[in-house]
Amino acid sequence: MIEARDLAKSYAGKAAVSGLSFDVRPGTVTGFLGPNGAGKSTTMRLMLGLDTGAGTCTFDGKPFTAYAEPMREVGALLEAKPFHPTRTARNHLLMLATSNRIPAQRVDEVLGLVGLADVAGKKPSTFSLGMGQRLGLAAALLGNPHTLILDEPANGLDPQGIHWLRELLKALANEGRSVFVSSHLLSEMALMADELVVIGKGRMIANGPVEDFTKLSVRNHVLVRTPQAGELASLIGAKLAGVGSVQRTGDSELTVTGLEANAVGDLAFDNRIRVHELSTHNATLEEAFLEITGNAAEYTAHAPAAAPTTPQEGAR
């Protein structure tokens, strides 16, 4: 369980993160969504005590810095950092393992898990961005931690790599871990996350289960096709009594909010109105976002960033 409370940080008097509080529960993937520059990396550094600022964050009850062997508790992948120029991928992980009293055999396990077993003897400086991300992920998983905190782990992965990452994170959460993962792409998060923490300009915009975002959307509606549209519209209008709406969206078509399809069907039946189509339309996460954020364009760059592919990337 991650409990973040009142996290805040300013750079040169300008707030990068303001009063952020949220929980990340075990058994869930919680997506941390916000456009570039929203404050995601800053928040994650604050959570890990790598940056000075206000607020607190505990991982299973204790701050990150209170753990003597933190890699066994919290696996972190932050912005891509250059790796040691001459050390091999395996040696890089071995060094981390030794300092956290993690058995050496675990190094080969995680190299296999992230798909880097074949290049374990190579220097990470020769790796593509995607392979570097996989190595960072291997390091995060090394101590078999109960909590994962990953900053834009999909960066540099090709579509197969992103699919693999999604399945991996879901599997890790299903084993009871708390997984907190950031992205600036809504489409990516929509498929990966159970819960969302959405920020903009360092402030909380929304926080809750993914389905709650769409449940409240005014874009959820019932579509009715009937040759008696005018008659049915009046009846629905009376029933709604101002809560919801009924619109004539075609000669024989009505769009209704605030009333479920079965209620519309019953109303039509009770009044001997002929109905040719009655269907429910649920808002997509993207539509719900347009409402919440006003302008969600910056969250929704659909195509995954073109990744520098290598023979290893996407091979799984």
Ligand code: ADP
């Ligand atoms: P994100 O990870 O969501 O892209 P960041 O946390 O990197 O956002 O940045 C949040 C804001 O803080 C941005 O406006 C950024 O320019 C600013 N910022 C981040 N790091 C620094 C720094 N070291 N010095 C000054 N400003 C910074």
